[in-house]
Amino acid sequence: MGRGKIEIKRIENSTNRQVTYSKRRNGILKKAKEINVLCDAEVSLVIFSSTGRMSEYCSPSTTYISLSSVFFSLVLCACYTYICMMGFGLKCEKIDKGVGQVSEGFREEFLSSEVDRVRKENDNMQIELRHLKGDDINALQPKELIPIEEALQAGLEGVRAKQASLHLVFL
Amino acid sequence: MGRGKIEIKRIENSTNRQVTYSKRRNGILKKAKEINVLCDAEVSLVIFSSTGRMSEYCSPSTTYISLSSVFFSLVLCACYTYICMMGFGLKCEKIDKGVGQVSEGFREEFLSSEVDRVRKENDNMQIELRHLKGDDINALQPKELIPIEEALQAGLEGVRAKQASLHLVFL
DNA sequence: CAGGCTATGTATAAGTC
DNA sequence: TGACTTATACATAGCCT
Numbered sequence A, B: 001m002g003r004g005k006i007e008i009k010r011i012e013n014s015t016n017r018q019v020t021y022s023k024r025r026n027g028i029l030k031k032a033k034e035i036n037v038l039c040d041a042e043v044s045l046v047i048f049s050s051t052g053r054m055s056e057y058c059s060p061s062t063t064y065i066s067l068s069s070v071f072f073s074l075v076l077c078a079c080y081t082y083i084c085m086m087g088f089g090l091k092c093e094k095i096d097k098g099v100g101q102v103s104e105g106f107r108e109e110f111l112s113s114e115v116d117r118v119r120k121e122n123d124n125m126q127i128e129l130r131h132l133k134g135d136d137i138n139a140l141q142p143k144e145l146i147p148i149e150e151a152l153q154a155g156l157e158g159v160r161a162k163q164a165s166l167h168l169v170f171l
Numbered sequence C: 001c002a003g004g005c006t007a008t009g010t011a012t013a014a015g016t017c
Numbered sequence D: 001t002g003a004c005t006t007a008t009a010c011a012t013a014g015c016c017t
Helices: A014-039 A070-087 A093-097 A105-132 A142-170 B014-039 B068-087 B093-099 B101-132 B142-170
Strands: A042-048 A054-058 B042-048 B054-058
């Protein structure tokens, strides 16, 4: 993608390598952001240059900040590592042998179904919200549009009535 | 980079979105591999499609695991990754098989915090929905009413435009 | 819906300052 | 070393099957 074609192999000239790294890193980060926006994809990207400098991108929408327990983080971290390593068929014995944990099946089962339930509720609301905002309505039948229109109309009237009353107060 | 220029915003047509996702995901994965080879960079990339399918790439070297101080920086990403996976209801068999007890142990902890998170999300959406429907707006400040009104107005216009286009078809 | 096909938009290798 | 330019290779949007 430049003046000349290059072979995909380690760039021996270190200056060149550094320059190419910067450019390509920016390119990848940009593309990561684009696919997130264009396609609703979640992306987690971490790049280390050969000098150890790190760049990263995580798509927004995340709530990991709320997970404050350090222990928890470490476990997740280990987990992530494990995923990466498994990708290359490596075994991570440390994790296997690591902390033994007693798990109480019932509570977990409850939590699991609760997560499912709340998530479903979430999905439905998200769809409703989208529709109210005029998104994703192309797939809808004419009939289905009517209640949406009515809801919007009613909402608008409500808000405007409220605004009008506030306005009176200010006069 | 195609027949036409596109704006970087959510692709509404879901078929298109899926197609674009596949193509761009392959593109990013390719570039991740290239920067790894060309520039000796370590890359860790995880992408989830909106349907929850995961793709990942980790550069072959696993040396970063030993760089524990730097690696610690990955914790946030790790959390994020794990949440994504759970968030899409994926069963990560690799983890379950490999880590066994450990994964079960923190799965519960995860589920617990996940229930909290999703519930919070639920609450927020519920509030937004209520406001759009004209409920609970008495407590709002005039300023806060404006975006609501605008959203309603925009939504209404969207729905009516859609209805108009459908109407044309029926004539 | 998954796989090809091109015209076209982007990324970027190499060059310049 | 970094910022900017340019010619080229590459990625991909819109089609088509």
